[in-house]
Amino acid sequence: xxxxTPTGGLSRTQxxxxxxxxxxxPDLGAACHACGGTLAAEVDGPxxxxxxxxxxxxxSALPVGDVRVSxxxxxxxxxxxxxxxxxxxVYVKAEWMNASGSFKDRGAAVAVSAAVxxxxxxxxxxxxxxxxxxVSGYAARAGLPCIVALAKGTPPGKLVHSKANGAIVVxxxxxxxxxxxxxxxxxxxxxxxxxxxxxxxxxxxxxAHATIMWELQAELGEVGSVVIPxxxxxxxxxxxxxxxxxxxxxRIDRMPVPVGVQxxxxxxxxxxxxxxxxxxxxxxxxxxxxxxxxxxxxxxxAADGTRTLARIRGADGHAVAVTDDEIRSAMLDLGKLEGIxxxxxxxxxxxxxxxxxxxxxxxxxxxxxxxxxxxxxxxxAGAVDSIVVSPDLSTDEIIxxxxxxxxx
Numbered sequence: 001x002x003x004x005t006p007t008g009g010l011s012r013t014q015x016x017x018x019x020x021x022x023x024x025x026p027d028l029g030a031a032c033h034a035c036g037g038t039l040a041a042e043v044d045g046p047x048x049x050x051x052x053x054x055x056x057x058x059x060s061a062l063p064v065g066d067v068r069v070s071x072x073x074x075x076x077x078x079x080x081x082x083x084x085x086x087x088x089x090v091y092v093k094a095e096w097m098n099a100s101g102s103f104k105d106r107g108a109a110v111a112v113s114a115a116v117x118x119x120x121x122x123x124x125x126x127x128x129x130x131x132x133x134x135v136s137g138y139a140a141r142a143g144l145p146c147i148v149a150l151a152k153g154t155p156p157g158k159l160v161h162s163k164a165n166g167a168i169v170v171x172x173x174x175x176x177x178x179x180x181x182x183x184x185x186x187x188x189x190x191x192x193x194x195x196x197x198x199x200x201x202x203x204x205x206x207x208a209h210a211t212i213m214w215e216l217q218a219e220l221g222e223v224g225s226v227v228i229p230x231x232x233x234x235x236x237x238x239x240x241x242x243x244x245x246x247x248x249x250x251r252i253d254r255m256p257v258p259v260g261v262q263x264x265x266x267x268x269x270x271x272x273x274x275x276x277x278x279x280x281x282x283x284x285x286x287x288x289x290x291x292x293x294x295x296x297x298x299x300x301x302a303a304d305g306t307r308t309l310a311r312i313r314g315a316d317g318h319a320v321a322v323t324d325d326e327i328r329s330a331m332l333d334l335g336k337l338e339g340i341x342x343x344x345x346x347x348x349x350x351x352x353x354x355x356x357x358x359x360x361x362x363x364x365x366x367x368x369x370x371x372x373x374x375x376x377x378x379x380x381a382g383a384v385d386s387i388v389v390s391p392d393l394s395t396d397e398i399i400x401x402x403x404x405x406x407x408x
Contacts, residue, residue: 009043010065010117015203016040018307026063028118028194030187030201038307041203046245052218055109058211061245062110063204065117069142071099073109074211078219078365083337089362090353091220093212096342096371100161102293103235103369104134104198106212107205111196112138114204120144121192126183128176129158130293130370131198136167147186147193149179158374177299199232199296200304209238210245213256216365217246224361225257227349229369230269230319231296233308236260239367240311257360258317260308261352263327263345265289268298269305273312273319280305290324293345293370318359322351330354336406341372 014023019037032039046061055074056064077094084090098105112135115123122145125135132148139146146167150159151174162169172179180197187195195201212235216223223243228236236258246252262270265288272280283297298305312319330350335341349366357364387401 008059008065008068009046009061010063010114012044013041013063014044016042026114026118028115028120028191030195038200038304039203040241041207043207048214048245048249048251052215055106055211058214061210061214063207064110064113067113067116067142069109069113069116069138071105071109071137071141073098073105075215078216079338079340081334081338081366084333089224090364090366092340092350092366092368093216094340095212095367095369096346096374098134100130100134100137101371101374102130102134103209103212103367104131105138106208107198107202107234107238108134108138108196110208111135111194111202111204112142112144115194115196116142116144118194119192120194122146122190123194123196124149124183124186125196125198126150126176126179127162127197128293128295129154129161130374131196132158132167132169133161133165135196136162136165139167140165147183149182149186151176151179175299177297180300198234199301200234200237200307206234206238207241209235210242212367213239213242213246217251220363220365222252222254223256223363223365225259225364227259227261227353227356227360227364227366229291229294229345229348229367230260230262230308231294232298232301232304233260233269233311234304235367235369236308237311240315243315255315258312258315259352259356259360260312260317260319261294261348262319262321263289263291263295263348264321264323266295266297267321268296268302269309269312270319270321272305272309278306278309280309290327290344291348292375293343294348318356320352320355322348322355326351326354340368342368343370343372343375345375346370 017032017037020035022034041063076097081090095103123139124147126149136146148162148167152171268283287295331347346368
């Protein structure tokens with residue numbers, strides 16, 4: 001492998017509004033000054049290494065400078081699901097192997113690095129849990145204070161990681177939308193604090209997800225399809241953008257088919273896709289279902305969903321909703337047959353692939369976005385039941401029960 005020259009791409013980055021096309025130099029702002037649209041961080045002349053590479057070997061193609069905050073993110077394992085799919089060609093990208101247990105570390109690494117280079121005095125984010133754990137860790141690593149806004153009543157297990165990283169956790173008496181507005185207000189009133197909520201508020205976070213696609217290409221060459229759990233959808237956007245760079249450089253001959261996956265209890269993007277609509281509307285019904293990490297009703301920022309929908313349509317992709325029963329079945333099978341345990345939001349990718357397999361070219365890669373320990377209560381829904389026995393029970397009977405469970 002010949003690594004890219006580690007000069008970084010921040011000096012060659014511009015922020016482009018995805019709505020009106022207005023451009024400006026990199027700064028800490030979250031929106032277009034002309035129309036209020038969301039931004040894309042685009043690097044001029046990105047240089048990609050040949051072969052497998054570590055995360056910051058891609059620095060020349062990312063909006064980072066000499067400051068590179070790291071907790072060992074990226075280069076996550078690519079695992080074939082040969083027992084589930086004996087015909088081959090189906091893989092999972094094990095994003096739970098990142099430092100905080102989810103794919104969010106890629107975005108936090110780049111966004112916090114850019115924040116330090118651009119003079120930020122602190123970071124703030126709203127989160128349902130995963131992003132808070134990631135942003136707080138990278139902020140601590142960079143020596144920046146961090147504020148995390150969550151809805152009151154967020155499961156304690158999702159607060160522990162942020163608190164352990166020294167973040168100030170603010171539990172807002174309301175919904176996630178209220179926490180989102182709190183983070184937005186803090187950043188708006190204190191311009192030297194940057195908002196790293198994982199919608200499209202940070203173009204640097206979105207750009208970081210291109211590294212997933214670059215890693216896949218380095219291992220597989222051509223990639224037929226990528227199945228991605230989505231809330232607002234910046235990971236999908238970044239993966240498609242990464243594929244566009246590869247196409248422009250002649251590294252791949254075809255764009256992979258992107259599939260955005262949502263839970264049936266909160267599926268604003270999938271609903272718009274099924275309806276043939278060009279715009280996404282907020283999810284007005286109560287948010288329900290197992291995949292809590294992607295249950296984003298997009299209240300107050302439905303335009304983010306519209307941006308993701310356009311990305312999906314532009315790449316001839318799909319958006320699909322999966323039910324709790326489909327997630328539960330996929331969780332049981334993936335754990336029992338492949339030894340892989342992930343949170344329900346991640347397992348949604350496998351549930352979606354089962355529904356769309358006939359439409360998706362191979363190699364197909366399922367992005368498993370977070371570890372099962374991110375959502376401990378879900379283990380009861382996605383595991384074989386334990387048995388209670390007396391101390392003198394015959395070991396033959398225990399073996400028989402184990403074999404029955406294995407076969408079942």
